[in-house]
Amino acid sequence: MSDAIIALDTVTKSFGHGSAAVHAARAISFSLHAGRALALVGESGSGKTTCARMAMREYRPTSGRILYKGRPVEAANSAEIGRYRRSVQMIFQDPFASLNPAHTIGYHLRRPLKLHRPEIEGSEIDVAVRELLTRVRLDPDRVAPKYPHELSGGQRQRVNIARALAVQPEVIVADEPTSMLDVSVRLGVLNLLNEMKQEMNLGLLYITHDIATARYIAEDIAVMYAGQIVEWGSTARVIDNPLHPYTKLLLSAVPDPDIRFEDPKARLRPDEVEDIRRRSAAPQDEIVEVEPQHFIRMI
Template sequence: MNVLDINDLSIDFPTSKGVVHAVSHFSLSVPKGRRVGFIGESGSGKTTTALAAMRMLAAPGFVAGGSIRLNGVGGTDLLGLSDEEMRRVRLRRISYIPQGAMNSLNPVMRVETQIWDGIVAHEGHVEPGELQRRSREVLAGVGLEPHVGQLYPHELSGGMKQRVCIAIGVCLQPDLIIADEPTSALDVITQRHVMQTLREVQDKIGAGLILIGHDMGLMAQSVDDLAVMRLGELVEFGDVRQILENPRHPYTRELISSVPLVGGDSFLDSTPRAPEVQTDTGAPPLLEFRNVSRRYGAVTALHPMSFRLDGAVPQIISIVGQSGSGKSTMGGLMLGFNTPSTGEVLFKGQDINALGGAAALTFRKEVQAVFQDPYACFNPFYRVNHALKFPFKRFGLARDEAHVTTAMEEACVAVGLDPSLVLNRYPHQLSGGQRQRLIVARALMLSPKLLIADEPVSMVDASLRATILKNIHDLKDKHGISILYITHDLATAYHVSDYVMVLYHGHVVEAGPPKEVIGHPQHAYTRLLIDSIPWPDMDRDWGSAADARADLEELDRISQRPETVYRGDVPGFHLAQA
């Protein structure tokens, strides 16, 4: 028995440049108690479809054709209901768990009051005692203590807030739950816990679930059926195991293959060069941390640490950690955007915070960066070539105008962009992937000695991640640039790096070659991180919510006394933690 039948649905957005078909001829059914995943890249129409089922499409979008039938209300077409009838359907029949729970809860209302709101809106007056009982019950269902109901949203962590949103979504036991990227802002460990909670609750009330996401691994661990969407069309639909193991559509294959796996085949087809025999030249190391720490008031973002990167042979050093582990602080320290509380950061033997004039300019030329957000890195006022042209001239690399143009074009070609298509555009006219590749091209043009890549692919669609990482990897292989790769993604760190440091609460907990650290982790935290990654593999199960809870408690325990596990050295890099 199906909960929801979407039949030949088309959704159009009229714009001044013509009508955009956000969704075209989409048909799908959600059976009772079954979990259906919608996967696709940004702009594929997956959220738009779900919002249409809630009748919450943003203007000027409208349903151009088709029907959405909900069997809980006698199989009537939702699109024909009046506003008042639709209000009764929302939450009672279909509930929606939004993306970014942080912003979805009312900051000035207690959690339980927000749960009561939904109940009262649908059932009229309910006795306070009864409300209290029901909110406690539903909070317990998502694994939260009863006293959480008395708290305000700012007193909860991100994972708890997301679970409160789930509690609100299931408090009226709807027929269908739509969860729109419910874990996109959470780290992997919390993500596992929240997803398992959602799965358990949904099992208990027997509702259908539509899970919207872009992560093939998360889908493999969470849903029964998978719908692959691309440019508003359903390209493949079927059992998740069948799709993962035997994808029919080339796009599905592309999506699956773009997920890097620890231990799987590398997406980089470069042959690793044997490290050249190192002769100790006595030259100062490229980058050195001497007992560097960083405190913000009472919080220590980075505990004293020392390392030395020789840079004679280009290497990729990965710094891995969750949000708040201090990895971006390290990046800021290396770029001189942030000053250490103790110790000093040395570049070629000179303290980077004491450089002046010409020396500072040289330092800037030799240490470049790629940042996380490709949307913010271009000044919207200028064409994108400004970002490439300006530093090139500023560092005195340009001989004349023609030389600048040639250099820009060569750099674009090297990262696989067509210079005539991208260089003279404004940033908003380019996609995120194109912009991020332009930033890599910019680094390439300046040929620095060291590149700090701070989460360079976390905001780029999955299919492009491999390409951009390949571009970055080429910087090392073909252009001899040493790279510090800062990331939360263990799988990509496994493939690209020569040395990995796992950071937790400002401590290095495990460090060594990636095959050791990520392939065979020894520290409890590293193991937990790797276990929490949702693998796009049906036979590698995530475990139950109880496991996840036990792991979180384990994490609390180890955070008290972090210790470093050294897993071997690579030539040219030395780490020591005070």
């Protein structure tokens, strides 16, 4: 496998102090590689966005290291930090909030090109805007002059993807990119991200509470609960053969016909479910490699 572009190495993030502290992320390690996607899966409050913000360098870890191409980012000079910020672009959950209603789609795409691509000048900028829109399967003639409110949610999310691509990133962090979209257009946006990953050799961190969608896009998966990654590895191995009780619980809640899984929830009483959640939430350092490319945290 190629070397990691970004790696989180035993990273922890706490908010607040003492008994009031919230341990949003505990001993998190994962890496993002060119042309591969990692799905970070977990329910609300499990710590997914906290990990994304650390990968974006928006939050400083309480402990642990973040590496960019093998070098700790804490040691980076300002030029390297600039390169890092440019190389990691984010796509947010709400496709509307991230676009300015007063500006056209063309404006939204010209701006990052002017800021980050000085080699593109004059009329070439409009050519680049057209290329970006075509890349995300939007019709440039129709879409560039429009304002955000004139587009559907799915089209707006495609514009956000185009805007991220304008900066020529190495990694895209997509935090619940389809959860606010109509069910009918979700798969289209996921497929587009998957194509971008392959065609442009991007590393992708795909954050979702919907473990079933990980299959469409991610080679690797990490299941998070209560600030810890409880199970991780190749997506196929983890989803076909989940071994941590919390992952089994998560999968049993998935109404996906492609995922055949004996429903343990049907057999578990509420107090048993609570017991799994309580034990899975306890901090635990012991990790077991259950098969090649498949790990669980002990419970």
